[in-house]
Amino acid sequence: MNYIAHIRERDKQIQTVEEHLLGVKCIAEQFGKKMGVKHIAGLAGMLHDMGKYTIEFREYIWAAVHDPGSSPKRGSVDHSTAGGKLLFELFHQGTPSRYEWMIAEVVGNAIISHHSYLHDFLNAELRSPYLERTSQKHLKEFEQAKQCFFEHVLNEEAFRHYVAEACRELEAFLLKPSAINVEGKLMYLTKFIFSALIDADRTNTRLFEEDKTMEEESDRKVLFQSYYAKLMGKIDSFPDQTEEFAKARINRLRREMSDRCGQFAERPSGIYTLSIPTGGGKTLASLRYALKHAVEHGKKHVIFIVPYTTIIEQNAQEIRKILKDDPNILEHHTNVIQDANDDDEHEDGMTTMQQKLKLAKDNWDAPVVLTTLVQFLNVFYAKGSRNIRRLHNLCQSVIVFDEVQKVPVSCISLFNQSLNFLKSYGSSSLILCTATQPALDFVQHRLDKHIDAEIIPDLERVVDAFKRVEVVDRATNETFGTDKLADFIVEKINEVQSVLVILNTKTVVKKLYHQLSQSIGSEIPIYHLSTSMCAAHRKDILDQVRGGLNKEKMICISTQLIEAGVDISFDCVIRSLAGLDSIAQAAGRCNRHGGSEIRHVYVIDHEEESLDHLAEIKAGKGVAKAILVDLNQDRRHHGGSVLSVQAMERYFKAFYSKFESSLNYFIPKLRKDMMELLTADRESNPYNQEYVLENRKSLPLFILNSYRSAAEHFRVIEDRTTSVIVPYGDKGRDVIARLNGGESIDELTRSLREAQQYTIQLFPHEEDKLSKNGGLVSLMDGKVLVVKENAYNDEYGLDLDNDSGYRLSMF
Known part of the structure; x- marks a missing residue:
């Protein structure tokens, strides 16, 4: 019997479960290599859809595609629990085995969560949603699924050997020196594995749907070398423009600091500060460091992070003019698609548009990425698979934080720990770029900066000279x-x-x-x-x-x-x-x-x-x-x-x-810090303390933290905002028209990226007022919101009174 993973919409071609699991395993392994956890990531890939090895799911997906009217109710067939349950059954029983239990918890959580968001190991109700799925939930065809997996994907002996390799990787991971405690290390590892799984799963599914094979990754070293040559050509051309330019004191200082960045790029990766005064040419100097460091140390991405209170178009425009390679430069302002509360366990019951939105490529895999601080923090801490999908691409990167002093106070500890993780485990180099360096090593969860962190020597002289x-x-x-x-x-x-x-x-x-x-x-x-x-x-x-x-x-x-x-x-x-x-x-x-x-x-x-x-x-x-x-x-x-x-x-x-x-992100509703929920050890974990008092025993788990509860309450800014597209100019209206029509996944990916330029953020009261005034329209099954033309003003933007002086409406 052919067990079905997916049925292609266009020609009803079948992708078998075996093809899908091995394909996702292969992609996830490639992602995992970046952090030395190839087998841990591959384990999640090969097990994530094991639950599709059932007659129930086969009949469900067949009916969903060929006879939608008689298909089982959406939500009635669980296919994401089985893989996590198998790990728990084989490796989380009897006397605790430290690394096997941890593997079952880390990988199992990623598997059972891959259509929603990571589960809590222990929550405020003193329940363990993780254990409820992996240990307590009954799956009537579980033995059948397990047998098929060992017959068609990996035999049991080879599987146990694979898990042993994953355990060795976990041991090496935990032994690596870091400013992060064990619980924090396991939290970031779980999120990395979840990211790798989400991206590998959606990538493999997209390739099948489009009948394509995995694209060959370009040689990033060669690409970054060509970029660096273009940049140096631009920098070296400055003095030739006018004699006065070369003599100008400010411009001599800019060149001096740029040269310093070029020299500093040869040093090992780490967390460094670049304290160039405003007007000192930070963009080109930091780009020079980033490109040269990427070439010297084999990095895959150059990522610029700017404050959520600013705009990124100028930096992007300046970089585009120099590098002259638009397809490889991604600007990501905001999430156009609203998916934080999605639970798409039964994606084959989705509408065509929902499926396209899910598969649209949105994973920051571009060589050069420009995005905001909000998006960076959301990758690590916000709910929604679209956010965390990008996390693995922050590894093996050079990441420049422009105007780093804008990190919100409540997020300081979370920000510091994410950078510490990327430095210690992600093989990334982090540059804190600003004229006004914040005291990020003055707080409790301090930033683990390099001992000789400042790139520019003799700062007082430089500040005075500028x-x-x-x-x-x-x-x-x-x-x-x-x-x-x-x-x-x-x-x-x-x-x-x-x-x-x-x-x-x-x-x-x-x-x-x-x-x-x-x-x-x-x-x-x-x-x-x-x-x-x-x-x-x-x-x-x-x-x-x-x-x-x-x-x-x-x-x-x-x-x-x-x-x-x-x-x-x-x-x-x-x-x-x-x-x-x-x-x-x-x-x-x-x-x-x-x-x-x-x-x-x-x-x-x-x-x-x-x-x-x-x-x-x-x-x-x-x-x-x-x-x-x-x-x-x-x-x-x-x-x-x-x-x-x-x-x-x-x-x-x-x-x-x-x-x-407030530095540890206090959550008033739970009366807990987010750092506490994510990284508290067994002794100090408040939920574990309550659980032990109530049950006179501890849960049989190594990890007791609350990943989903933390994510559900995380907002970079205090008020929840909603992204909406506005009909500004002909291009803005054209983007909206295209999103309202039928497009392929590739076309949709391009349109969603272009829509970034035409979005604004609405606070709840603004969204409510616009809705009451008839100023909002939803597209794409409610996943995308659009402001009507008479609610946007060419002079000052959003008009909450929905009376902007021009009445040509496209709706």
């Missing part, structure tokens, strides 16, 4: 409302060519923009920027701004998104009081290239900003104000400047001290 602005304190002794601020801006624009105003909330930005537009009229161009606008919209606005700078007077009013990753230079900057890192970043948008005399950055206290729900900005503002007061009293304090190395160090230590109880 001085192009003077920070003027207008926040200590007075406050500004919108009216007073508008008058101040008019005063400054009469003195200089360009003024940038950065405020802390979208509400005051929009209010100031409207007020200035009415008072100045068309005399001076005024531009608005906020996260209410999609990436493509913001890029168009920034292009207009750059085109007009130094040619005409202009005013730009923005939220803090303009502070990081945007190469733009104004004559004057006004910054609403916030953390010192934000003030320093704002200063980096003023006189950026040092082409004129010292310019001024004014720090003001905007009295109309509501920061009650922005705890980090509010706390940063308080610490920064205290330092400004100190400097007003005595200029010798804090290195004599809010932009000094000493001031930044003092700021971050005081800032993190204010949030000491």
Whole structure:
């Protein structure tokens, strides 16, 4: 009898269970090699769909495809438990065998979870969902499935030998020195195996569905060598442009730091800091390090991570111009597809569109990836198989964290531990790139940086050499409302060519923009920027701004998104009081290239900003104000400047001290830290302590942590947001039209990637208001949300009142 794994939609061709299991095993092994766990990953691959070796599943899938009306109810046939149950039965019985039990737990959890998310080993109800599936659940055709597996995939003797190899890999993994405890090591290993399994399973299924074979991976070393040659050609061409360019002090410093990055790239992989001041050419310098290090040390990916509060188009555009290889450069802003709560155990009962969405390639396998801090943290800690699928591709990579000081306080420990894992086990090199290095080694779960971590020597000299602005304190002794601020801006624009105003909330930005537009009229161009606008919209606005700078007077009013990753230079900057890192970043948008005399950055206290729900900005503002007061009293304090190395160090230590109880991601509903749920040992695990008290015995498990409970409560930002596509411009409308039609998996993959440029994030109250006003439409079986045209404004983006002045609707 042919047992069926999948039936191809197009021609009803059958992929047997044996073909699928061996195919997934092979791909998973390749992924596992990156971390020295080939057999552990391969074990998950060969067992994950063992439950399809049953007559019940064969009849189910046949009916689902050929006679949908009479097929069994979706959810009635469990095929993902069997593989985990086999491991538990053969290797998790009797006297505890440390490595065999751990293998059964790590791999078994990945297997039983591969259509949803990892299970808890012990949860708040003092239940073990893992044991309920692997030990307690009865599968009526389990013996039949086991017999078929040993007959057609791997005989029992060879299988036991394979598991023994996996145990040896686990032992070596756990013995490797790391700043992470044993429970943390097992947690990250489980997530890596889960990632490898999810990607291998979906890749093999996609290839079968498209009737293709596994693509040959390009020689990344040769590719990165060609990229490095292109980059050096660009860098070496700079002095030839004009004689003045070569003589410019700023540009000589930029070249000096770039050369330093090139030399440093030869060192072993590790966690390093690159403290180039704003305007110091971080993008090209860090790219130089990344490409050279990738060539020297055999890395597979170069990944740039930027803050969730900024935009990544500029970095991507700059890199694309140099490398000239668009197909190999992936920009990933957000997850367009909503799948965190998916449980697709019976994927063969899905609609065609659901199946396409699941298989669409979304795994960060590109040579060069640019994404956000939110997406990076989601890979490790958020629920949803689409997130964790990417984790294994973070290994054997060079990862550059641009503006790393933007890591949310609640995520500091989680961030540090994920980097420690990638350094110790993932063979990755991590570069923390910012002018304002946060004190990440000052906290309890410290970052395991290299002992000689800083790439740029003599930092104080470099900071002083880059001085192009003077920070003027207008926040200590007075406050500004919108009216007073508008008058101040008019005063400054009469003195200089360009003024940038950065405020802390979208509400005051929009209010100031409207007020200035009415008072100045068309005399001076005024531009608005906020996260209410999609990436493509913001890029168009920034292009207009750059085109007009130094040619005409202009005013730009923005939220803090303009502070990081945007190469733009104004004559004057006004910054609403916030953390010192934000003030320093704002200063980096003023006189950026040092082409004129010292310019001024004014720090003001905007009295109309509501920061009650922005705890980090509010706390940063308080610490920064205290330092400004100190400097007003005595200029010798804090290195004599809010932009000094000493001031930044003092700021971050005081800032993190204010949030000491929040650094481990506290979950109010559970009254537990997320670090506790993920990495607490047996003695300190609160659920285990309760379980032992109640049952007078401990669970027969090595791992007792709560992976799913932690993921269900994880949000990088406090409020849950939803990605929606907006109809900005002809291209935005075209993307929406294509997603609303029928496309192949490859075409859908391209469209979803393009849709990244046309997405914004809605907070729950925004989504609710838009829905009530009829401003939202769902596509693709409800997996993709789209904003209607009359709810998006070409001037300032999202319009919650659903009245944007133009009424051409495509729906």
